Amino acid sequence: MKKIAILGAMTVAGLSAGVASAATLDDVKARGKLNCGVTTGLVGFAAPNANGEWEGFDVGVCRAVAAAVLGDPTAVEFVPTTGKTRFTALASGEIDLLARNTTWTFSRDVDLGFEFVGINYYDGQGFMVPKELGVSSAKELDGATVCIQTGTTTELNLADFFRANNISYEPVPIETNAEAQPLYLEGACDVYTTDASGLAATRAAFENPGDHVVLPEIISKEPLGPLVRHGDNQWGDIARWTLNALIAAEELGVTSANVAELAAAPGSNPEINRLLGTEGTLGAMLGLEADWAVKAIMAGGNYGELFEKNIGENTPIGLARGLNAQWTEGGLLYSPPFR
Amino acid sequence: MSDTHAQTVAFVRDTMLPEQPPPASEAGVIKWMRENLFKGWFNSILTLLSLYFIFVIVTNAYPWFANGIWNTSSLAECREMLGGMTGACFSVLTERWNQLLFGFTYPPEAYWRPTLAFVLLIVAIAPVLYPKAPRQMLVFTGIYPFLAYWLIWGGTLLIPLMVLVGLIAGYFAFKQFERQSFAMGMVAGLVAAIVVIWAGGIIPASMPDVLAIQAIPSRDLGGFMLNMILGTVCVSLSLPLGIMLALGRQSSMPVIKWICVVFIEFIRGVPLITLLFVANVVLAYFFPPDANIDLVLRVIIMITMFSAAYIAEVIRGGLAALPRGQYEAADSLGLDYAQSMRLIILPQALKISIPGIVNVAVGLFKDTTLVSVISMFDLVGMIRGPILASTEWNGVYWELWGFAVFVFFIVCFSISKYSQWLERQLATDHR
Numbered sequence: 190m191k192k193i194a195i196l197g198a199m200t201v202a203g204l205s206a207g208v209a210s211a212a213t214l215d216d217v218k219a220r221g222k223l224n225c226g227v228t229t230g231l232v233g234f235a236a237p238n239a240n241g242e243w244e245g246f247d248v249g250v251c252r253a254v255a256a257a258v259l260g261d262p263t264a265v266e267f268v269p270t271t272g273k274t275r276f277t278a279l280a281s282g283e284i285d286l287l288a289r290n291t292t293w294t295f296s297r298d299v300d301l302g303f304e305f306v307g308i309n310y311y312d313g314q315g316f317m318v319p320k321e322l323g324v325s326s327a328k329e330l331d332g333a334t335v336c337i338q339t340g341t342t343t344e345l346n347l348a349d350f351f352r353a354n355n356i357s358y359e360p361v362p363i364e365t366n367a368e369a370q371p372l373y374l375e376g377a378c379d380v381y382t383t384d385a386s387g388l389a390a391t392r393a394a395f396e397n398p399g400d401h402v403v404l405p406e407i408i409s410k411e412p413l414g415p416l417v418r419h420g421d422n423q424w425g426d427i428a429r430w431t432l433n434a435l436i437a438a439e440e441l442g443v444t445s446a447n448v449a450e451l452a453a454a455p456g457s458n459p460e461i462n463r464l465l466g467t468e469g470t471l472g473a474m475l476g477l478e479a480d481w482a483v484k485a486i487m488a489g490g491n492y493g494e495l496f497e498k499n500i501g502e503n504t505p506i507g508l509a510r511g512l513n514a515q516w517t518e519g520g521l522l523y524s525p526p527f528r
Numbered sequence: 529m530s531d532t533h534a535q536t537v538a539f540v541r542d543t544m545l546p547e548q549p550p551p552a553s554e555a556g557v558i559k560w561m562r563e564n565l566f567k568g569w570f571n572s573i574l575t576l577l578s579l580y581f582i583f584v585i586v587t588n589a590y591p592w593f594a595n596g597i598w599n600t601s602s603l604a605e606c607r608e609m610l611g612g613m614t615g616a617c618f619s620v621l622t623e624r625w626n627q628l629l630f631g632f633t634y635p636p637e638a639y640w641r642p643t644l645a646f647v648l649l650i651v652a653i654a655p656v657l658y659p660k661a662p663r664q665m666l667v668f669t670g671i672y673p674f675l676a677y678w679l680i681w682g683g684t685l686l687i688p689l690m691v692l693v694g695l696i697a698g699y700f701a702f703k704q705f706e707r708q709s710f711a712m713g714m715v716a717g718l719v720a721a722i723v724v725i726w727a728g729g730i731i732p733a734s735m736p737d738v739l740a741i742q743a744i745p746s747r748d749l750g751g752f753m754l755n756m757i758l759g760t761v762c763v764s765l766s767l768p769l770g771i772m773l774a775l776g777r778q779s780s781m782p783v784i785k786w787i788c789v790v791f792i793e794f795i796r797g798v799p800l801i802t803l804l805f806v807a808n809v810v811l812a813y814f815f816p817p818d819a820n821i822d823l824v825l826r827v828i829i830m831i832t833m834f835s836a837a838y839i840a841e842v843i844r845g846g847l848a849a850l851p852r853g854q855y856e857a858a859d860s861l862g863l864d865y866a867q868s869m870r871l872i873i874l875p876q877a878l879k880i881s882i883p884g885i886v887n888v889a890v891g892l893f894k895d896t897t898l899v900s901v902i903s904m905f906d907l908v909g910m911i912r913g914p915i916l917a918s919t920e921w922n923g924v925y926w927e928l929w930g931f932a933v934f935v936f937f938i939v940c941f942s943i944s945k946y947s948q949w950l951e952r953q954l955a956t957d958h959r
Contacts, residue, residue, distance in 0.1 A: 228913075228917070229903050229905075229909065229912070229913035229914070229917075230912070230913035230914045230915075230916065230917025230918075231917050232917050232918070232919055232922045233919065235917075236913075236914050236917040236918045236919075237627075237632045237633075237914045237918075238918065239623055239624065239627075239918075239920075241627070241632035241633050241634075266747075268747075268903075269903045269905070269913065270903050271901065271902070271903045273805075273901075274805075274808060274809055274902060274903055277809040277810075277813075278809075281809075281813050364901075364912075365912055365913075365916075366917070367911075367912050367913075367916035367917065367922075368912070370922075370923060370925070371925045390922065391922075393922075394603070394922035394923035395923065396607060396923075504919065505604065505919050505922075506919065
C-alpha cells in the first residue's frame, strides 16, 4: 500500500514537473488572463455576488496578481475548486495560482510539489458549541459528536487534539461549510469545528448568534496562503512579492486612495519609492513593469483595505485583525524589505 | 296476460316505481369516505391519525409560507422584517433566480437564448414522444441539436451547419452502399461524414463572424440549465449507444461480444462519481495544459458512457424476453441481421424495455447534480457554493433546497407520467 502511494506520488510529481517547466509568466501574458483557483464559495473569502462577479479576500489576491502581471484586475479567470480537486487543478496546470484558503503544511509544500508564496491569513482551528451545553473548554467535550469537513487539515488536527487529551469523540463528516450550518443548528452534532474565521462567519449568519459560543482553545496553526507549482521560481517570486507589496503598502501607509498621488513622483520615503517604482528597478527584476505594485494596490487596496472590506469588523463576518495585524501593531504580518 | 294471482292477491302494482336515489350512506362523498377512509376500526384509526398529522404539518408550515418575504436583499433584512415571527425568506429566490436557472457567469442579456432553446426542445421532441404529431416535424427534430448548440454556446452558425452537412453527406453515402450491405453502408457513411466535416472545418475557421452571436464558453454554463443540458444530451446519446451495446453483447462475433461485455461490466462496476473525477481531474494529466478539452464535453462523455451501459442491460432484458420464435420467424422471412433487428426484434424489445429505460433516464437526470462535486455550478452546485457562501444569503436553506426539489420534481414526475401514458398507448397484450 505504502509502495503504491509512493509510486503514485512520484508519478504525480514527475508529471507536474514536466508541466511546470514551461514559463508560467509567458503563458499568462500570452493568454491575457490569469487562471486563479478559488473555493466554490466561502463567506468573505471568495463568492460571486448577485451580478456574478467574484468577491472576497482570496479573490483580492488573485486580482492583485492579475493587475501586477497584466495591468488589469479583471483579467482573471476564476476556476472554482473543491477541497478535493484543488491540488490536481494546480499540478496539472489548469490554474496558475491557487488562492483558496489553503493551509501551508510541510507535506503539501514538499511532497505534493507546491510552493507556498506567503501567508495572507493566520488562522487556527476552533470549536463552536451551543451555549446551553454549558461547556467552557474544549477539554470537556468527551464523547461529543463533532461536525467536521472531510479532506482538510481540520480533520487531522481534531484527531490529534482528542488523542493528546485522551478523550473520545464521534465525527460527523460533512462536505462544505454550508452543509455544516443546518446540521449543527438541528443538533445533529454538538460541536462544529473549523478554522476560527469560518466559525465567526458561520455564527454571524445564525438567527441568534448569542446562543452559541466559540471556545477559547485554538488547537492548531492554520497559516493560509496562496500557492503555485514547484519549479517556476520567477512565477513564484511574482506571486510572493505581490502579496508582500500589499502587506508592505499597509505598513507604509500606501492605500488605494493615495497610491496614484504617491506614484506620480518620487517622494521623501525611499522604500515607498522603490515599492511604487519611482526609484530603482524592482519591477524589471521581476520581469514586470516598473509600476507593477501600483497596479496591484489599485486593484483592491492594500492588505488592510482588503481585510476591512471583505472580512473586517464592519462586515457581517466581523473578524478582528488579531494575528493578522501588522508586526508594528502586535500581529504577525511582516513583509521583507523592498530593497 | 296472466291473471293467475287475480284472486289470491289483493293488489298488484302494474306500473314501475320511479327510480329513487340510493340511500345517503351508499352514495356520493359519504359512500366514498365509508369505503376508502372508515372501512373497519383499523382503517378509521389510521385515517384519524393521518388527518392529525396533516393538520399539524399544515398549521406549522402555513405561517412559514404566509409570512414569506419576497423583496429584501439579504437574510439579515428578512429577519428584521419578520421580527421573530416564523416566515420564509423567499427573497433569495427573487434576487438570485437567474443564477439558479442559468448559473452566475452566463451573460444576462443572453438569457433568451437557452430559454428559446428550451422552448424549441419541446417542439423538437414532440414528434418523437407523441406518435400522433405530424411526421414532418421530425425534420425539425433533426435540425434541433445543431440549432440548440448554436443558441447556447453561440459563435458562428457555420460550425454546427458544417457538422449537419457532414452528417447529411454521411447519410447519403450510407443509402448508396446500404443495398450492398448494412455494415458497408455504415462504414461509407462514417467516412463520408468525417471527410466532409474535416474538409468543411476550414470554412468556419476562415469566417468566424458569419451569422455569429456572442460566443459563451462552457465554463460559463450553470444552474438548472446545466442539469437540463446534461440530462437531455446524455439520455438522447446513450439510447442509441445502449442499443448498440445490447446487440453487440448478443453478437455471435467474439471480438464484438467481448468488447461490449467488458465495456458494460467495467462501467457498471464503477461509481459515476469516480468517472466524473476521472473526467475532471485525471484526464487533465494526460493532455498538455493548453490543449484542454472542454470540461462539459468530458462530463457529457462520461455520463453518456455510464448511462449507456445501464440502458444496454435494460434492453438486453427486453431482447431476452422475446420468444425464440420471433428471431426464427425473422430468419425464415429471409431478412438479414440488420433488417430483422430493425423491423422485427427491436420494436418489440424496446416496447418491453420502456419502464426500465425511463427509470434509467430519471435516475440519470437526477445524477447530473453530482457534477457539483467536481466544482461545476449546476443547480445544486449554485446553492451549495456561491449562494450559500455569499454574505447576504449565508444561512438560507429551506427556501433554496425547496426550490431545487420543486424544479426536479416537476421534470421527473412529467417523465414518469409520460412513460405510463406511452405504455398504455403501446399495450397490445389482451388484458
